[in-house]
Amino acid sequence: MSALPPGSRAPSLVQAARYLRDPLGFLPRHQERYGDVFTVRFPFFGRIVYVSSPELVKAVFTGSPDVFHAGEANATVLEPALGPNSVLTLDGEPHLRQRKLLLPPFHGDRIRRYGELMLEVTRREMESWPVGEPFSLRPSTQRITLSVILRAVFGIHDEARVERAGELIDSFSDRVTTITRYPFLRRDLGPGSPWRRFLAARRRLDELVYEEIALRRAEAESGEGDDVLSLLLRARHDDGSPMSDAELRDELLTVIGAGHETTATALAWAMERLLRNPQVLARLRDSIAAGEDDYLEATAKETLRLRPVILDVARKLTAPATIGGYELPAGSFVVPAIAGLHYRDDLFPQAREFRPERFLGGKVDNYAWIPFGGGIRRCVGAAFAEFEMRTILREIVSRADLHAPDPAPEKVKIRNITMTPQHGTRIVLERPLAPIA
Ligand code: HEM
Structure with missing residues (x-):
């Protein structure tokens, strides 16, 4: 074939408007109407072929990385912000080299060492929550995850510097949304234009970032510092060469960019869903009180299924490939x-319901549950993010009595490349926090 x-035959602008209006409904509707492989057209990005069954997802994730280019696909959106040396925007051998350097700090025992830090930062942030007044949770979880990543990645512990970095990152993120969504704005249209403000x-x-690199270089040579930046400074490519400052800058921004807004948003969605499903919240609270982690882990997984923070993981074909019986030309986005997968009732019975128990005890199908993408591009921070979600949720759920001032579910809003709750998960703390256990 x-x-x-x-x-759909609708014009690309109409298709994009439909997607933005209802990001979560758009792909499942296409999947139901057109099947496991369908085409969507968007302005600027052109034709995109979506796949929506575990078999086809497996074919894409395990396809040759030389043919299925993720870096090239990501670069169309992310390169202005992350640069050409980012693990997200590279392909082939250079990608694998950077990925190999980044993996160790985010795996195994190293992650657990960040547990104390995560807890300390969460506790401090929770102390600032007002009692009896509605507020948005997402900015709060974002302050927590940003503070954690800055300390874990840069090793910055000085409060004033953490705050300054936070402000600069916030103002950078705000400017990124416009230029990622509208590529035609990526040029100089004069003073005050989005591109100039972004630059x-x-x-x-x-x-x-360069200041921090310089500061840390001296320390790293003496072998001190176990933050990610110090580890990267000591790391060597296979040919024995160290990472250049430009490589380090792109990698640090990648880890910060990929690693804090995503987790903060996932946490906001977790509470948004929990407060609208009191029986799930009650079970979670009981399981935490009993010292069990299984239901907590399942809750984090179910949140990422029902509200996957990132909606698309793209690959760009460097050569023709056959997908689902269709011969797609080189240059296609797949x-x-x-x-589309997460909302399939045959894969996840009663898929629109929030039911963490579906993840209890069972093995997760890595081609059906894919909030972290897959294959050799699977999220480097997946284990770190799930651990951080569990740590922060455990603390919030066991110490804070919360309710949602508006019982209606929060709608979805696109921010940068993430899908966030429209009002940032509005909550009310009913009474002062319970003492620390
Ligand atoms: C809930 C939180 C998170 C979600 C939903 C998420 C999701 C994703 C997704 C969908 C991808 C693309 C995978 C693909 O193309 O197949 C990705 C890649 C990546 N993520 Fe995450 N992520 C999260 C947290 C983090 C954290 C905490 C870090 C770092 C500490 C991180 C670092 C990265 C990196 C470096 C990549 C690029 C991997 C590569 O191209 O080889 N992410 N993430």
Whole structure:
């Protein structure tokens, strides 16, 4: 078969508007209507072929990385922010080299060592929550995850510097949304234009990053420091060469960019769902009180299934490939439809319901549950993110009596490349926090 997979004939602008209006409904609707492989058209990005069954997702994730280029696909959106040396925007051998350097700090025992830090930062943030007044949780979880990543990655412990870095990163993130969504704005349209403001914010942040690199270089040579930056400074490529400052800058921004807003948003969604499913919340609270982690782990997984923070993981074909019987030309974007899979009732019975028990005790199918993507591009921080979610949720659920001022579910809003609750998960703390256990 050589025709393109089926899809809507609506103009690309209309398709994009539909996607933005209902990011979670869009792909499942296409999957139900057109099947496991379908075509969508968006302005600027052109034709995108989505796949929506575990078999096809497996074919994409395990396909040759030389043909299924994730870096090239990511670069169309992320390169202005992350640069050309980022593990997210590279392909082939250079990608694997960077990935190998980044993996160790985010695996195994090293992650657990961040547990104390995560708890300390969470406790401090929770102390600032007002009692009896509605507020948005997401900015709060974002302060926690940003503080954790800055301390874990840069090894910055000085409060004032953490705060300054936070401000620069916030202002940078705000400017990124516009230029990632509208590529035609990536040029100089004069003073005050989005591109100039983006460049100015990037320059300010880069100055701080290079300052930190210089500070840490001296310490790293003496073998001290177990933060990610110090580890990267000591790391060597296979040919014995160290990472250059430009490589380090891109990698640090990648880890910060990929690693804090995502987890903060996932936490906000977890509470958004928990407060609208009191029986799940009660069971979670009981299980935590009994010192068990299984239900907590399942709750984090179920949150990422029902509200996958990132909606698309793209690959760009460097050569023709056959997907689902369709022969796709080189240059095509092939994208596993995360929400399309996660909302399939045959894979996840009563898929629209929040039921953490579906993840209890069972093995997770890595081609059906894919909030972290897959294959050799699977999220480097997946274990770190799940551990952080568990640590922070445990503390919030066991110490805070919360309710949602508006019982209606929060709608979905796209921010940068993430899918966030429209009002950032509005909550009310009913009474002062319970003492620390
Ligand atoms: C809930 C939180 C998170 C979610 C939902 C998430 C999701 C993702 C997704 C979907 C990808 C693309 C995978 C693919 O193309 O197949 C990715 C890649 C990546 N993520 Fe995460 N992520 C999260 C947290 C983190 C954290 C905490 C870090 C770092 C500490 C991190 C670092 C990365 C990196 C470096 C990559 C690029 C991997 C590569 O291209 O080889 N992420 N993440």
